Amino acid sequence: MPAPRSQDVLVRAARLYYLEDRSQGEIAKTLGLSRSSVSRILSAAREQGVVEVRIHDPGLVGHVADLEEGLVAAFGVKTAFVVPRPRGRSPIEVVARAAAHIFEERYPRITSFGFSWGAMIDRFAGFVDVEPINAALRICPLVGGLPSDAGPAGNTSLEVLAEKLRALSFRFESPSVVESPETWSALMKESGIRAAIERAAAVDLAFVGIGSFGVHNSRRVVAAMHLSESEAALLSRQAPAGDICGRFYDVTGRPLGLPTSQRVIGISEEQLASIRGVVGLAAGVEKALGVVGALRTGTLDEIVVDEDLARAVLNLAGAE
Incomplete structure (x- = not known):
């Protein structure tokens, strides 16, 4: 079972993927990891609340x-x-x-x-x-x-x-x-x-x-x-x-x-x-x-x- 990743790695990968629109392959090269590791890191970022995904209505900022x-x-x-x-x-x-x-x-x-x-x-x-x-x-x-x-x-x-x-x-x-x-x-x-x-x-x-x-x-x-x-x-x-x-x-x-x-x-x-x-x-x-x-x-x-x-x-x- 792979060791849990540090918060710093989760945050860095999430920034590259969600804010800089980098592909998982590019992130893998940047961080010196495999593509499958990046996929697991992004999943962990969502599960641990580092990343929050919301679905927004067209034309509106979002709503509850x-x-x-x-x-x-x-x-x-x-x-x-x-x-x-x-x-x-x-x-x-x-x-x-x-x-x-x-x-x-x-x-x-x-x-x-x-x-x-x-x-x-x-x-x-x-x-x-x-x-x-x-x-x-x-x-x-x-x-x-x-x-x-x-x-x-x-x-x-x-x-x-x-x-x-x-x-x-x-x-x-x-x-x-x-x-x-x-x-x-x-x-x-x-x-x-x-x-x-x-x-x-x-x-x-x-x-x-x-x-x-x-x-x-x-x-x-x-x-x-x-x-x-x-x-x-x-x-x-x-x-x-x-x-x-x-x-x-x-x-x-x-x-x-x-x-x-x-x-x-x-x-x-x-x-x-x-x-x-x-x-x-x-x-x-x-x-x-x-x-x-x-x-x-x-x-x-x-x-x-x-x-x-x-x-x-x-x-x-x-x-x-």
């Missing part, structure tokens, strides 16, 4: 069917895309790539596209790679500029997509979050802002990032509101779970009212729910609470998440 079925059954969304656990890449990258594939497949058939802001949307826009064949497409943000966004008025992703797709684009020249109800009231009366929100509400397809309260952008959004001590206490009593486009909700999906409802400049929950196709994007298990609440808001038609987040969401919903 049982978790997709679980999300659809538990929350009633039309479609769930669960991307396999990434190897050597961040969850946000694999989800953003999957979102880009989904968009590319639908791109020829839509006339208007809207999106929120945040790291996920930025990555998604960067990954889109499609021939600009849809001259009728209009694109626009669903909300004003992210508080921490260094781009002009938060329209960085808009500019990236518009250039790639050669599409007609509309900017949203407003901050997404303001510091007082008085400022919010004044801005919501501006004709340019009202027009931007109306355009956003009329899109065919929307991609939105899902936030989880106290994590990443959701934390920055609340900080930008400059809530008073009493306002912060009121928000805390409402048990916020997450947000979409800066609109907060609890774990049951119930939209929260004051104080946050009069701080956000952008599409409302009702307007978002009226869009024909809304796809929620999230990555990382820290987003689980926000995703559970988001799936219960009734605003999402589809969801794209990574495998670990999907399991965390189903576990959390089951534990409740």
Whole structure:
């Protein structure tokens, strides 16, 4: 019985075969082994988990069917895309790539596209790679500029997509979050802002990032509101779970009212729910609470998440 091979040999052979597309004969010469030995080494690499083989659907990064079925059954969304656990890449990258594939497949058939802001949307826009064949497409943000966004008025992703797709684009020249109800009231009366929100509400397809309260952008959004001590206490009593486009909700999906409802400049929950196709994007298990609440808001038609987040969401919903 041949002696077991070291992990180094398994990894080296696997790299040559799967990543460099070398034949087993070439690998045998490189490693000074027989062809039959190389075959056994590659089999051992699969058996020991050095190599993981996944079957990917054409046009999609890959998916985990049982978790997709679980999300659809538990929350009633039309479609769930669960991307396999990434190897050597961040969850946000694999989800953003999957979102880009989904968009590319639908791109020829839509006339208007809207999106929120945040790291996920930025990555998604960067990954889109499609021939600009849809001259009728209009694109626009669903909300004003992210508080921490260094781009002009938060329209960085808009500019990236518009250039790639050669599409007609509309900017949203407003901050997404303001510091007082008085400022919010004044801005919501501006004709340019009202027009931007109306355009956003009329899109065919929307991609939105899902936030989880106290994590990443959701934390920055609340900080930008400059809530008073009493306002912060009121928000805390409402048990916020997450947000979409800066609109907060609890774990049951119930939209929260004051104080946050009069701080956000952008599409409302009702307007978002009226869009024909809304796809929620999230990555990382820290987003689980926000995703559970988001799936219960009734605003999402589809969801794209990574495998670990999907399991965390189903576990959390089951534990409740």
